[in-house]
Amino acid sequence: MTKQSKKERKPRVVIVGGGFGGVAAAKKLKKTDVEVILIDRRNYHLFQPLLYQVATAALNPSDIAAPIRKIFRNQKNLRSVLGAVERVDLSQKKVYVKGQPMRYDYLVLAAGATHSYFGNDQWSEHAPGLKTLDDATEIRRRFLLAFEAAEVETDPQAREACLTFVVVGGGPTGCEMAGAMAEVARSIPDDFRQVDTKTARVILIQSGDRILKSFPDESSDDAYDQLKELGVEIMLRNRVTEVRADGVMCGEDFIAANNVFWAAGVKASPIGESLGVELDRSGRVIVEPDLSVPAYPKVFVIGDQASAKSAKTGEPVPGVAQGAIQGGEYVGNIIRHELEDDTWVERGEFSYFDKGNLATIGRNKAVADIRGFKLKGFPAWFIWVAVHVLFLVNFRSKVSVIFSWAWTYIFGSRGARLITGKSDYEVKCPPKDE
Amino acid sequence: MTKQSKKERKPRVVIVGGGFGGVAAAKKLKKTDVEVILIDRRNYHLFQPLLYQVATAALNPSDIAAPIRKIFRNQKNLRSVLGAVERVDLSQKKVYVKGQPMRYDYLVLAAGATHSYFGNDQWSEHAPGLKTLDDATEIRRRFLLAFEAAEVETDPQAREACLTFVVVGGGPTGCEMAGAMAEVARSIPDDFRQVDTKTARVILIQSGDRILKSFPDESSDDAYDQLKELGVEIMLRNRVTEVRADGVMCGEDFIAANNVFWAAGVKASPIGESLGVELDRSGRVIVEPDLSVPAYPKVFVIGDQASAKSAKTGEPVPGVAQGAIQGGEYVGNIIRHELEDDTWVERGEFSYFDKGNLATIGRNKAVADIRGFKLKGFPAWFIWVAVHVLFLVNFRSKVSVIFSWAWTYIFGSRGARLITGKSDYEVKCPPKDE
Numbered sequence: 001m002t003k004q005s006k007k008e009r010k011p012r013v014v015i016v017g018g019g020f021g022g023v024a025a026a027k028k029l030k031k032t033d034v035e036v037i038l039i040d041r042r043n044y045h046l047f048q049p050l051l052y053q054v055a056t057a058a059l060n061p062s063d064i065a066a067p068i069r070k071i072f073r074n075q076k077n078l079r080s081v082l083g084a085v086e087r088v089d090l091s092q093k094k095v096y097v098k099g100q101p102m103r104y105d106y107l108v109l110a111a112g113a114t115h116s117y118f119g120n121d122q123w124s125e126h127a128p129g130l131k132t133l134d135d136a137t138e139i140r141r142r143f144l145l146a147f148e149a150a151e152v153e154t155d156p157q158a159r160e161a162c163l164t165f166v167v168v169g170g171g172p173t174g175c176e177m178a179g180a181m182a183e184v185a186r187s188i189p190d191d192f193r194q195v196d197t198k199t200a201r202v203i204l205i206q207s208g209d210r211i212l213k214s215f216p217d218e219s220s221d222d223a224y225d226q227l228k229e230l231g232v233e234i235m236l237r238n239r240v241t242e243v244r245a246d247g248v249m250c251g252e253d254f255i256a257a258n259n260v261f262w263a264a265g266v267k268a269s270p271i272g273e274s275l276g277v278e279l280d281r282s283g284r285v286i287v288e289p290d291l292s293v294p295a296y297p298k299v300f301v302i303g304d305q306a307s308a309k310s311a312k313t314g315e316p317v318p319g320v321a322q323g324a325i326q327g328g329e330y331v332g333n334i335i336r337h338e339l340e341d342d343t344w345v346e347r348g349e350f351s352y353f354d355k356g357n358l359a360t361i362g363r364n365k366a367v368a369d370i371r372g373f374k375l376k377g378f379p380a381w382f383i384w385v386a387v388h389v390l391f392l393v394n395f396r397s398k399v400s401v402i403f404s405w406a407w408t409y410i411f412g413s414r415g416a417r418l419i420t421g422k423s424d425y426e427v428k429c430p431p432k433d434e
Numbered sequence: 435m436t437k438q439s440k441k442e443r444k445p446r447v448v449i450v451g452g453g454f455g456g457v458a459a460a461k462k463l464k465k466t467d468v469e470v471i472l473i474d475r476r477n478y479h480l481f482q483p484l485l486y487q488v489a490t491a492a493l494n495p496s497d498i499a500a501p502i503r504k505i506f507r508n509q510k511n512l513r514s515v516l517g518a519v520e521r522v523d524l525s526q527k528k529v530y531v532k533g534q535p536m537r538y539d540y541l542v543l544a545a546g547a548t549h550s551y552f553g554n555d556q557w558s559e560h561a562p563g564l565k566t567l568d569d570a571t572e573i574r575r576r577f578l579l580a581f582e583a584a585e586v587e588t589d590p591q592a593r594e595a596c597l598t599f600v601v602v603g604g605g606p607t608g609c610e611m612a613g614a615m616a617e618v619a620r621s622i623p624d625d626f627r628q629v630d631t632k633t634a635r636v637i638l639i640q641s642g643d644r645i646l647k648s649f650p651d652e653s654s655d656d657a658y659d660q661l662k663e664l665g666v667e668i669m670l671r672n673r674v675t676e677v678r679a680d681g682v683m684c685g686e687d688f689i690a691a692n693n694v695f696w697a698a699g700v701k702a703s704p705i706g707e708s709l710g711v712e713l714d715r716s717g718r719v720i721v722e723p724d725l726s727v728p729a730y731p732k733v734f735v736i737g738d739q740a741s742a743k744s745a746k747t748g749e750p751v752p753g754v755a756q757g758a759i760q761g762g763e764y765v766g767n768i769i770r771h772e773l774e775d776d777t778w779v780e781r782g783e784f785s786y787f788d789k790g791n792l793a794t795i796g797r798n799k800a801v802a803d804i805r806g807f808k809l810k811g812f813p814a815w816f817i818w819v820a821v822h823v824l825f826l827v828n829f830r831s832k833v834s835v836i837f838s839w840a841w842t843y844i845f846g847s848r849g850a851r852l853i854t855g856k857s858d859y860e861v862k863c864p865p866k867d868e
Contacts, residue, residue: 043578043582043851044851060494060495060496060497061494062494062851063494067625067851069622069625069626070625070851073624073625074624076627078627079627079628080585080627081585081586082579082582082585082586083586144477145516148477148516151514151515151516152515152516152517188503190507190508191501191503191504191507192503193510193512193513193514194513417477417478417496417501417504
């Protein structure tokens with residue numbers, strides 16, 4: 001390319017994914033003379049760590065989502081495109097959206113992950129996972145409908161199955177969802193006449209020998225105790241071998257439950273497969289120490305889509321918001337320097353800075369592990385609230401979230417108890433004429 | 435029935451529909467020794483007059499909806515059933531839910547209305563109407579996707595069609611929706627790079643010779659002027675003769691528009707058909723002066739499902755929230771008196787008290803007709819806001835709505851700009867490689 005033609009068009013950075021990683025990378029390029037194109041299948045950036053609160057009717061979808069266009073309203077070098085990237089052609093330097101090619105000079109892949117049923121995709125019908133807003137409202141629908149179905153069910157056994165909630169997976173999402181569901185069931189008995197919602201069972205199934213494996217042992221134990229306090233039944237060292245419409249099989253045992261939720265496994269976005277480079281078992285792209293794709297220094301993969309190691313510790317970068325944000329900032333800085341500063345050559349290696357780990361279980365119930373400093377109960381919960389509110393991208397959401405939480409905290413009732421979409425439910429014995 | 439068996443079971447009042455009418459009737463029975471069963475297809479009471487604000491991304495679904503169970507948490511004689519009533523058997527005194535009979539002593543039908551395409555139900559696919567929360571999020575999805583599609587459209591004509599919004603029907607819903615859409619288009623140009631959203635056309639088509647026919651002439655003119663100020667094109671004396679995927683036919687004229695919204699006609703819930711009594715053209719049950727079904731004094735029909743005349747004026751009771759609420763209270767009182775007071779015999783006749791008519795068009799733009807006293811602009815708008823906030827059933831929603839409105843008012847930006855559900859859009863020319 002001659003200097004002449006270089007002047008005619010600006011270098012283009014294509015970022016795939018408007019999650020934590022993609023947004024962080026894009027923001028670093030705000031003042032660079034470059035064309036940034038941010039492509040996402042959704043028109044909003046989602047604050048995923050709070051998704052389970054939408055699924056359990058504490059928050060509204062719009063509380064945890066901000067329109068991407070609004071986030072970048074003032075970043076004039078950024079163009080937002082709503083669409084799904086189907087594949088990447090590394091040799092041609094093009095991504096394909098709706099069958100149409102779009103060239104790039106730099107590419108940042110930050111398309112995230114979805115849930116994995118470990119090869120049993122047929123389970124998804126009976127055990128929805130939690131990755132998108134639509135997932136969350138679907139889980140909310142099923143969760144709230146369960147109480148409605150129980151209210152009109154006359155057979156005691158069937159009623160029990162209506163009110164049995166199985167959460168598969170004892171990571172942060174599973175623990176948070178199980179805790180919140182137990183809390184909801186405890187807070188609404190006065191709304192029902194036939195059933196006692198406090199008799200609802202919430203069962204958390206974890207394959208390993210402790211929950212919250214990414215936390216220190218002590219925090220796992222604290223979380224265990226706090227979940228127990230809320231009445232959650234925790235089954236450790238158990239693996240779900242089958243999910244059916246009427247319950248789950250755990251080895252030889254059958255648990256009758258009309259409501260199963262999946263929080264067990266993730267797999268990376270399938271876009272990575274089109275690269276033709278090495279992937280790990282979860283479909284993540286195995287990246288270089290500078291987060292680039294081997295042999296393609298101008299293509300980066302960050303966040304949940306990447307299998308990366310932190311240079312300092314040699315440990316894998318965890319699939320959490322901070323991992324994506326730090327990766328996005330690191331990559332954004334590299335691109336900015338390479339485009340702005342002809343003398344800058346040293347990329348260095350990416351190191352993940354672990355700010356700490358937080359998981360909330362319920363009102364006043366949480367665990368925190370902040371650089372070895374462990375907290376539980378109210379202090380951990382308070383830090384959790386503060387950190388999450390601070391992180392929300394969109395100021396408006398923040399105020400609204402504080403309000404919702406304060407309300408739930410003081411009055412114990414939830415504001416978003418709406419069943420949207422199909423409101424039909426399966427009951428074997430519908431309302432009888434008494 | 436002997437006195438003995440009467441003692442064994444309480445009289446049962448079945449109320450079909452948890453809208454304004456059904457809720458008002460149920461509340462009147464709070465202290466009566468009776469079994470009240472409230473049946474609704476949804477688990478929430480919807481504040482329908484604000485539905486267009488969800489459709490235009492100003493409010494969240496949960497801002498205008500309150501769980502029915504929560505409303506009646508403290509009314510212990512009321513049981514809430516989630517389900518669709520399929521038919522009524524007047525002679526057997528039974529309603530059927532999911533094929534199962536449920537007996538009643540008193541029946542209140544308050545199942546409302548849905549939109550009517552005047553026999554052209556195939557139009558619904560291309561011109562969704564606005565009656566439920568799911569309708570509102572679907573309209574919001576289409577409305578917001580239109581700008582996304584325009585942003586990546588390269589053909590100027592196709593782009594214009596993306597940004598042409600046709601609203602069919604010049605009643606309150608049509609006017610409010612058209613005004614809000616014009617306002618949104620004006621407020622978001624900075625979010626887009628390729629299109630100027632201010633060039634969006636909003637076209638309001640009205641068959642009559644003025645909009646807001648239920649208002650006095652003067653208010654219609656005021657509303658007309660205020661909509662014009664917002665840039666809405668109003669076509670009076672025009673009737674849509676065909677709705678297609680690519681636009682609408684108005685007699686001989688074709689308007690190319692990818693987005694058509696229906697606010698033209700209503701028809702009553704089909705439950706009325708199963709009664710075997712006289713219905714009017716819109717499927718409403720023609721009721722006695724005491725709102726009962728002819729020959730069935732213990733079966734009442736109220737709200738949008740009834741064709742009733744106000745005793746005092748002889749005028750039809752309008753299909754507005756107040757009509758339903760007053761009908762519900764009137765009927766609830768009759769039932770209460772007949773069950774509590776053996777000496778009370780006089781039902782009297784229902785009279786509608788017209789508290790006034792309000793319609794809002796945009797920020798600081800509205801019309802009001804309060805018992806002959808006409809207002810427009812800011813004063814009308816202010817009354818509209820005050821009245822609507824006061825009426826919201828659920829205290830929490832109120833605060834949240836005030837907050838959302840204040841935010842929109844001050845900053846002009848909307849908080850609920852989320853595309854949920856399918857985010858795919860039709861573009862003839864997808865993003866090209868430039």
